[in-house]
Amino acid sequence: MRIDVLTLFPQFFESPLNCSILKRAQETHIVEIALTDIRDFAADKYRKVDDKPYGGGPGMVMMPGPVFDCFEHVSKLSPEKGRVILLTPQGQRLDQKKAIELSKENRLILIAGRYEGFDERIRIGLGAEQISIGDYVLNGGELAAMVIIDAIVRLLPGVLGDDDSVKDDSFSEAVGGGLEYPQYTRPEVFRGMKVPEILLSGDHKKIAQWRRQQAQDRTQKWRPDLLDK
Ligand code: 6GU
Numbered sequence: 288m289r290i291d292v293l294t295l296f297p298q299f300f301e302s303p304l305n306c307s308i309l310k311r312a313q314e315t316h317i318v319e320i321a322l323t324d325i326r327d328f329a330a331d332k333y334r335k336v337d338d339k340p341y342g343g344g345p346g347m348v349m350m351p352g353p354v355f356d357c358f359e360h361v362s363k364l365s366p367e368k369g370r371v372i373l374l375t376p377q378g379q380r381l382d383q384k385k386a387i388e389l390s391k392e393n394r395l396i397l398i399a400g401r402y403e404g405f406d407e408r409i410r411i412g413l414g415a416e417q418i419s420i421g422d423y424v425l426n427g428g429e430l431a432a433m434v435i436i437d438a439i440v441r442l443l444p445g446v447l448g449d450d451d452s453v454k455d456d457s458f459s460e461a462v463g464g465g466l467e468y469p470q471y472t473r474p475e476v477f478r479g480m481k482v483p484e485i486l487l488s489g490d491h492k493k494i495a496q497w498r499r500q501q502a503q504d505r506t507q508k509w510r511p512d513l514l515d516k
Pocket of ligand 1: 373428
């Protein structure tokens with residue numbers, strides 16, 4: 288998979304992309320992630336990429352010119368057309384289902400905005416879909432783009448050591464779209480708190496049953512909204 292990110296702050300992505308799983312996924316060529324600075328496509332010597340909103344109002348708006356020019360440059364970096372995604376709080380909310388869907392694409396082009404938003408002609412002209420990561424406002428789309436990348440890359444075959452480890456994740460089909468069951472590791476007793484006896488029993492059928500029940504109970508208790516779906 289190839290992921291292009293168009294951003295005013297490429298340096299924002301450097302540390303998270305060069306750690307742990309995301310780093311290894313790039314080194315093993317399972318994913319290629321390319322950052323392009325929108326400001327390099329500004330038309331004037333001040334490298335201006337934002338301007339005042341028509342009709343008045345607070346803040347600044349991302350100008351269409353630099354984003355279009357940047358997009359057209361990035362488009363040519365690979366023959367694959369790719370799915371174009373604008374990161375904005377007005378987008379469809381990201382969930383595990385969406386992450387799985389996006390992980391099946393060959394190419395994604397993520398556009399992170401700053402300021403009060405994008406000139407509407409960016410969305411229309413690029414035929415972009417919009418994604419949000421939740422109902423709160425961030426200073427820009429960079430963290431949202433990073434969240435999407437993280438959620439998607441771990442789903443790509445070969446990225447996690449054990450390909451089964453995504454299967455039982457919270458929100459996955461194996462846990463009925465709800466929360467994951469509780470996990471324990473050594474020691475058997477920690478500060479007076481014991482590992483549930485059943486997990487030490489070696490009875491795999493009973494353990495599976497107990498885990499299903501636990502997953503269901505905690506979803507009911509902590510995220511009943513997931514059960515309505
Ligand atoms: Cl994608 N962008 C911004 N600026 N804020 C957000 C968001 C995106 N998703 C949730 N809040």
